[in-house]
Amino acid sequence: MIQLLALDLDDTLLTEDLFISEENRRAVCAAEAAGVTVMLASGRTLFSMRRYGRELDMWGRPGYMIVNNGATVISTHNEDIILDKPLEPALGMEAWEIVRGFGLTMQYYGEGDIYVSGPSEYTERDCLLTGQRWHQVDSFAASLTIPRSKFVIPGDPAVLPGVEKALKAALGDKANIFTSKPYFLEVLRADADKGTALAFVAEELGLGAQQVMAIGDSMNDYGMLSWAGVGVAMSNGKDEIKKIADYVTACSHQDDGVAEAIRRFIPEAFALNEGS
Helix, strand or coil, rough: HHHHHHHEEHHHEECCCCEHHCCCCCCHHHHHCCCCCCEEEEECHHHHHHHHHHHCCCCCCCEEEEEHHEEEECCCCCCCCCEEEECCCCHHHHHHHHHCCCCCEEEEEECCCEEECCCCCCHHHHHHCEEEEEEEEECCHHHHHHEEEEEEECCCCCCCCCHHHHHHHHHHHHHHEEEEEECEEEECCCCCCCHHHHHHHHHCCCCCHHHHEEEECHHHHHHHHHHHHEEECCCCCCCCHHHHCCCCCCCCHHHHHHHHHHHHHHHHHHHHHCCC
């Protein structure tokens, strides 16, 4: 029986206009009413996840939230950081030298702010998606002496695969490098991803992988779908994610695919709801 449900946000729980549909909201709340711990798991910062926690009434009660693609885990009870895996400054510097060689920008995050080496149309998209503001850092290299949760390289989807290849060749197994969207390439600590964060939370709750379901769509969800006993890929997800999933939804994020998965794998939630 599923006891822990991890939900990606963008292109999974959220529609294109960045809302939780009423059907998905009801399904998530029904799962919680049936005793399932529901956890949001996103590449977003806490700042840009707060509104969704409010919509699902998560704040102020026991629970967890995976932010920064697994580099950080937050308690929804008091917003304490219970797991933190920042990237070492030396790796950030090394990544920046490579990115700069491609003529691209790089960015890191604060609470409501994006700090960038220079302007980018894709950083503007990030701001529209997350409600954050961007600020250019004049001495960007000097700002990398502090450990950061993650770095994002925003850029043309046709260019980023070459950057990803170069970063992986240089950093090897010292960093976790992946695309979260076609125009966002991310660099995290090697042991930081949604999968390791999900395993940490499950252990905190005394649960095994077979009692966990994770739903996602993109490469930053690979770890948690691989680890969970039930990994669900959205029909709109990447092919690589669908290949490792135990189930692929018939409905997309636009058509309540999360509710479909909850109904299939946590039927007791709907039985309880319909019987009340």
